[in-house]
Amino acid sequence: EAGVTQFPSHSVIEKGQTVTLRCDPISGHDNLYWYRRVMGKEIKFLLHFVKESKQDESGMPNNRFLAERTGGTYSTLKVQPAELEDSGVYFCASRGPPGYEQYFGPGTRLTVT
Amino acid sequence: QKEVEQNSGPLSVPEGAIASLNCTYSDRGSQSFFWYRQYSGKSPELIMSIYSNGDKEDGRFTAQLNKASQYVSLLIRDSQPSDSATYLCAVNKAGGGNKLTFGTGTQLKVEL
Numbered sequence: 001e002a003g004v005t006q007f008p009s010h011s012v013i014e015k016g017q018t019v020t021l022r023c024d025p026i027s028g029h030d031n032l033y034w035y036r037r038v039m040g041k042e043i044k045f046l047l048h049f050v051k052e053s054k055q056d057e058s059g060m061p062n063n064r065f066l067a068e069r070t071g072g073t074y075s076t077l078k079v080q081p082a083e084l085e086d087s088g089v090y091f092c093a094s095r096g097p098p099g100y101e102q103y104f105g106p107g108t109r110l111t112v113t
Numbered sequence: 114q115k116e117v118e119q120n121s122g123p124l125s126v127p128e129g130a131i132a133s134l135n136c137t138y139s140d141r142g143s144q145s146f147f148w149y150r151q152y153s154g155k156s157p158e159l160i161m162s163i164y165s166n167g168d169k170e171d172g173r174f175t176a177q178l179n180k181a182s183q184y185v186s187l188l189i190r191d192s193q194p195s196d197s198a199t200y201l202c203a204v205n206k207a208g209g210g211n212k213l214t215f216g217t218g219t220q221l222k223v224e225l
Contacts, residue, residue, distance in 0.1 A: 031211070033212065041217070043157070043203075045214070048212055100145045100162065101159055101162050107156055
């Protein structure tokens with residue numbers, strides 16, 4: 001069974017530019033989560049999809065972040081325009097029935113210069 | 114006070130010893146508890162989950178949960194150099210769609 005995949009693995013962009021991160025969850029997993037780890041801090045929740053619906057987006061920092069999950073399969077997280085403080089590692093995780101365990105992807109390291 | 118607290122370490126143990134990693138959490142309504150292992154530059158890897166008070170064993174790993182004390186621990190028996198990593202404690206608070214709240218992690222070093 002393939003795990004959670006994320007693309008790209010690294011992205012370096014300038015302040016003000018736009019970046020789109022992609023996550024492909026484990027096949028059959030309805031629940032998809034985005035998390036972020038900034039330097040020296042703990043991993044923090046951003047948002048949660050159940051299929052194509054946003055269940056909880058309480059962790060999204062501001063309206064420069066837009067997440068979508070069209071068709072309930074892969075998800076994208078767009079940052080527009082990027083700011084320096086957006087730098088960090090963005091993780092995606094998926095969870096399927098029946099358990100509570102979340103499985104993480106390899107992450108996308110975003111550097112905003 | 115952080116919602117999930119871990120000692121950042123590093124915790125150094127000799128090869129073959131028992132490593133004990135501890136985590137406390139603040140939300141008394143928390144329901145599910147997880148230990149992830151993260152090697153440098155890699156993704157968090159789920160190694161243990163525990164949902165009820167007591168011990169849960171899986172190979173060399175034992176998770177212990179005490180909800181009254183709001184405390185969860187991970188024991189690694191017969192520690193190996195390959196166990197050297199950062200161990201993340203994650204808690205699923207009540208009524209939250211299973212979003213995880215993480216501690217900052219404890220760095221474990223197993224020395225030859």
